[in-house]
Amino acid sequence: MSFSLANRVLNKTLLHEILSLVENVPVVRLTIPTSLTDLVRTVEYITAFDFKALS
Amino acid sequence: MIRFRIASSHDELKSEYSEEDLVDTWLDVDGRHIANGYQRGDQNWLVFPHLAEYYFELQSEWVTASDNGRGHLGEIRSTYYRSVLPFVLQTQGYLALHASSVVANGRVLTFSAPSGVGKSTLAQAFTRQGHAMWSDDSAIIAPVADRAEVLSLPFHPRIAKISPAWVDLTENVVDLRSIREDFSPEEALRLPLHAVLMLERGEKRTQSPADLGMLRLEPNEAITALLSQAYVFFPSQSSAQQDSLA
Numbered sequence: 541m542s543f544s545l546a547n548r549v550l551n552k553t554l555l556h557e558i559l560s561l562v563e564n565v566p567v568v569r570l571t572i573p574t575s576l577t578d579l580v581r582t583v584e585y586i587t588a589f590d591f592k593a594l595s
Numbered sequence: 596m597i598r599f600r601i602a603s604s605h606d607e608l609k610s611e612y613s614e615e616d617l618v619d620t621w622l623d624v625d626g627r628h629i630a631n632g633y634q635r636g637d638q639n640w641l642v643f644p645h646l647a648e649y650y651f652e653l654q655s656e657w658v659t660a661s662d663n664g665r666g667h668l669g670e671i672r673s674t675y676y677r678s679v680l681p682f683v684l685q686t687q688g689y690l691a692l693h694a695s696s697v698v699a700n701g702r703v704l705t706f707s708a709p710s711g712v713g714k715s716t717l718a719q720a721f722t723r724q725g726h727a728m729w730s731d732d733s734a735i736i737a738p739v740a741d742r743a744e745v746l747s748l749p750f751h752p753r754i755a756k757i758s759p760a761w762v763d764l765t766e767n768v769v770d771l772r773s774i775r776e777d778f779s780p781e782e783a784l785r786l787p788l789h790a791v792l793m794l795e796r797g798e799k800r801t802q803s804p805a806d807l808g809m810l811r812l813e814p815n816e817a818i819t820a821l822l823s824q825a826y827v828f829f830p831s832q833s834s835a836q837q838d839s840l841a
Binding site: 551553554555557558559560561562564565566567568569570571572573574579580582583584585586587589591594 | 685688689690699700704706712713716717720721723724726736738741742743788789790791792793794795796797798799804806807808809810811812814817818820821822825827
């Protein structure tokens with residue numbers, strides 16, 4: 541499902557929830573591979589990744 | 596408690612919406628129309644033209660679906676749990692993200708992205724390596740003090756395509772055998788959220804962790820990315836929500 545961004549910035553409840561999340565949990569960009577072989581490797585990288593180091 | 600039922604007739608819903616009550620329209624990734632949202636006061640309708648109408652009021656625990664005569668009951672239930680319940684939970688103060696989640700080392704990793712990028716595929720890759728799937732297609736997040744928790748929704752994901760017209764909503768159809776008709780978010784199982792990963796499709800081979808481009812987003816980037824993948828019914832603030840924030 542695709543959401544329209546323009547009209548949701550007016551919802552203060554949603555903004556409150558998102559600000560709280562961004563403050564307490566790392567939000568990380570991840571480029572996922574297209575090949576299944578690389579996908580297995582990606583899982584291994586992610587599970588070993590130290591997300592706290594990004595804080 | 597949120598309770599779901601399918602009305603025996605359309606007349607049971609009693610109230611009606613008009614085009615003046617339209618507050619949002621949802622499209623699939625190809626721009627095809629999926630559903631409309633209507634709001635009048637505390638009354639809310641989610642209308643899937645080829646399936647059913649879902650009705651709920653802000654202060655009521657009931658969500659009622661009205662079969663439009665063409666929908667399959669299984670699809671009506673499946674769409675409720677996958678696409679309607681997240682909207683209802685958002686009105687109750689939870690953050691509902693278009694995302695799949697897995698459990699790794701006792702904590703939840705949530706993958707969020709538009710349809711077709713690969714969040715379910717990545718989650719399935721985790722399950723093949725022994726990690727548990729925690730949610731599929733929507734992640735319900737509760738802020739708790741200085742952290743966040745992800746709720747377990749009342750179904751187990753099952754991969755099964757129904758038809759191209761509904762691929763966006765039902766490509767991972769809810770396993771109806773495991774559905775409970777009542778759902779209490781307060782009593783749902785919860786696990787701590789470790790990280791939210793916003794997925795982008797890559798073009799090159801992954802040779803090293805650096806190729807995954809894992810970077811923590813700046814707050815303004817994170818807010819924009821999360822907004823774009825959040826379920827929200829009301830484009831503006833309702834009086835009930837304002838009260839809940841007070």
